[in-house]
Amino acid sequence: IVLTQTPLSSPVALGQPASISCRSSQSLVHSDGNTYLSWLHQRPGQPPRLLIHKISNRFSGVPDRFSGSGAGTDFTLEISRVEAEDVGVYYCMQATQFWTFGQGTKVEIK
């Protein structure tokens, strides 16, 4: 399964929204009925951190300005109002069939 993210770079002004798209080469619906599409955030020198799992479920401690949506092969991560701490690289990740990751989207402050 190949995951394609767009854009690969996203300069955003503080307080403005940001949106990242992730398209899968095949449906991510598992035989158990779940769709194992997650979003991760990584800062330089740090391991990835889980933000969203199963399309739209925020992980513990993740601010509600982060939201996920989509179905089947098309998914979106939205940040309602970007804050300085949100800079870094965002990856979509599928766990329906082993694991694969998107190429990453670099979010920076404009």
Added chain:
Amino acid sequence: EVQLVESGGALVQPGGSLRLSCTASGFTVSSNYMNWVRQAPGRGLEWVSVIFSDGIIYYADSVKGRFIISRDNSKNTVYLQMNSLRAEDTAVYYCAQTAAYWGQGTLVTVS
């Protein structure tokens, strides 16, 4: 609290071998599936291998036949034995228990 600590990364010559360890606390590795993921310098994330609770194992094509994943339940530790190392194996290697819990990573340099 779930914690994962990797160790074993080092500088190794091409063709050499290395064994990475991932010691877990806060949960039992034998009851969960454990993954190794790597990240080459300045690059994205690449899944390497998984070991399931029932012992079933899978590898990425890029490491199949060269890397071996295993676990020691008594030590609550997962290993990645890396053989026939190549320059393109240079990366930070992370162990992860689901997408929620990641170690800090250990650097492997093949040169």
